[in-house]
Amino acid sequence: MTAALRPELPALLAEEQVKAALLEDLGRAGDVTTLATIGPDMTATAHMSVREAGVIAGLELARTAFRLIDPSIRFEALAADGDRVAPGTAIAQISGRARGVLSAERVGLNFLMHLSGIATYTAKFADEIAHTAAKVCCTRKTIPGLRALEKYAVRLGGGSNHRYGLDDAVLIKDNHIAVSGGVAGAIRAARAYCGHLVKVEVEVDGVAQLREALTAAPDVVLLDNMGPDLLREAVAINAGHWGLAAADYAADPRRTLLEASGNVKIETIRAIAETGVDYISTSKITMAAPTLDIGLDVSI
The missing domain is CATH 3.90.1170.20 (Quinolinate phosphoribosyl transferase, N-terminal domain)
Structure with missing residues (x-):
């Protein structure tokens, strides 16, 4: 590589x-x-x-x-x-x-x-999960006016960048779902509105919403405030939806990517990464550094 x-x-x-x-x-x-x-x-x-x-x-x-x-x-x-x-x-x-x-x-x-x-x-966050395939990501929680600089620093530290703003990717959150009326419908509406180069991510708060989201094939599902046991279950559900054996899961490009988020700390990120999620987003690396x-x- x-x-x-x-x-x-x-x-x-x-x-x-x-x-x-x-x-x-x-x-x-x-x-x-x-x-x-x-x-x-x-x-x-x-x-x-x-x-x-x-x-x-x-x-x-x-x-x-x-x-x-x-x-x-x-x-x-x-x-x-x-x-x-x-x-x-x-x-x-x-x-x-x-x-x-x-x-x-x-x-x-x-x-x-x-x-x-x-x-x-x-x-420090990246080092904690270096033995896994997961990547730590920043968020839009940055000092106003300094976002590009702070996201640059995140990459230098071995992290990955989430979206830069509201215009470069779709992230359907709980309030969007509440107003629009449903997870799968919101994903399909976003697909219909945006061009083929715009990634679509949706936030879910449980396995029922995850199963619904997967029927609409988003690029990424954000698993909000889930503990390690629930995250492992989500990884298994994602693999099962795409018919993937555990040995093939990580390398298959067809599947939906999974991102864990919500109250991620240096003390908890290792356990989160070891569940098999692809990305872990946290505001701590920009707002608490x-x-x-x-x-x-x-x-x-």
């Missing part, structure tokens, strides 16, 4: 995000502390280093912050996004006019610490 390439962040996307953050930080008068204390011709060299083990994400955003403040600043990455690093590892060296180095410092670090935190936390401790130290 061909190894997946590491994700890349489009430069234009990075620039727009960083520009907005710099404008927010510089306010109406610029960095008054630096302007008041540092002469325009003073230079500095600084290193960004991690203070705890983690997975790096956001180096291009940091590079962009220094470039937008002062294009003459040299930013040398000493690591790459997706690298797992030990405490004390230097991940970048920055050199140039000191005013620019100091004024861009916080914005660059904010992006790096936040995204590296997500990548690191995702990696602590930042990775990264510092910038200047040496004149």
Whole structure:
């Protein structure tokens, strides 16, 4: 099997995000502390280093912050996004006019610490289920305006992306079913409305809804808030619906994929993955990830 390439962040996307953050930080008068204390011709060299083990994400955003403040600043990455690093590892060296180095410092670090935190936390979830075929996925529970960046960090940590928004896939949830009148009918309506390239997923809360959903052949069924025993039963029902023996189940492309979701934690994800589901979605990897401790130290 061909190894997946590491994700890349489009430069234009990075620039727009960083520009907005710099404008927010510089306010109406610029960095008054630096302007008041540092002469325009003073230079500095600084290193960004991690203070705890983690997975790096956001180096291009940091590079962009220094470039937008002062294009003459040299930013040398000493690591790459997706690298797992030990405490004390230097991940970048920055050199140039000191005013620019100091004024861009916080914005660059904010992006790096936040995204590296997500990548690191995702990696912990992914490591817990590495012995299974299941993949951990993010959700649409992200900080407004940062979704593309946070989903990028999830992939760097070894996770998978769920839909990016309301427009790139169908996810029929309990409220859609309640209003539309039924599981199978909602799936068929979605198929009739959307093009053939749009995936259709439906959320179910029990085996009765699962059986009904399978009659309409959705691409994915989301098994909401089910414990391991019920998840194993759902996997068996899915295999039986498609007439698959247990040995053939995982590799058969015809079957409906199963996604487990609902109150997934680092303590519970292993047991969920071992039931045989294909995907496990959780908001924890984006909404509960602590930042990775990264510092910038200047040496004149």
